[in-house]
Amino acid sequence: MTHATLSRTHDQRLRAMYRSAGWPCLDAIEIDLLAAGLLERVCHPAGPENLRVTDAGLQHLSTTLNRNRAALDAHEALVERVCEEQSRNGRIAYRGLTLLAKPDVSWLHLRPDVFSICNTTVEDYVEPIVFEVKVKRADLKADLKKAEKRAGYLAMSSQCYYVLAEGVGDADDVPPECGVMIASGDSIRMLRVAPKRPMKIGFGSWMALAKADRYRSLVDPAPLL
Incomplete structure (x- = not known):
């Protein structure tokens, strides 16, 4: 899945992941974000796996926020x-x-x-x-x-x-x-x-x-x- 085909639901989940501890939901939205390279899995030797927003994910969030600000200004x-x-x-x-x-x-x-x-x-x-x-x-x-x-x-x-x-x-x-x-x-x-x-x-x-x-x-x- 490319960034252009991501929906508002994907953007909302990505923001939620950025604000949270990154506990996985194991659903289709998460799969899309992982496949697009906006999320990555982080494995801990002594604990469960969690998720982290990648640098590409942060750039996508920044682009989305700027687009939303422009719409709000308009x-x-x-x-x-x-x-x-x-x-x-x-x-x-x-x-x-x-x-x-x-x-x-x-x-x-x-x-x-x-x-x-x-x-x-x-x-x-x-x-x-x-x-x-x-x-x-x-x-x-x-x-x-x-x-x-x-x-x-x-x-x-x-x-x-x-x-x-x-x-x-x-x-x-x-x-x-x-x-x-x-x-x-x-x-x-x-x-x-x-x-x-x-x-x-x-x-x-x-x-x-x-x-x-x-x-x-x-x-x-x-x-x-």
């Missing part, structure tokens, strides 16, 4: 762009906000990438919107399998959008109950408008908003007309 940069655009549109945006939603019979703790509301004193005009940001296709596909999470986002918002980095996906990938935006260059364009539903924010969500720090734009938003 994700946070796009979250920032969505917040900035919401602010320019006269809305109040929050990121990293944990909210409660009850799409069915049980409550869910959800953390949308961006949550925004209209800057208004009239409750009926608040129009909360959830934005889920994806910069990797694998993350988009994994997220789309979480129907309960998506139902929770719909239960807490008047509209729910997926904001996708260019090349990650298109409107056909996302269920019709959600809107789709594509981020490319310096612009975020609307690919499909999300269905809008009447929505009032519950008391618990108002308390969470009151305790949270809103996004502060570095550029003053244009005055509302």
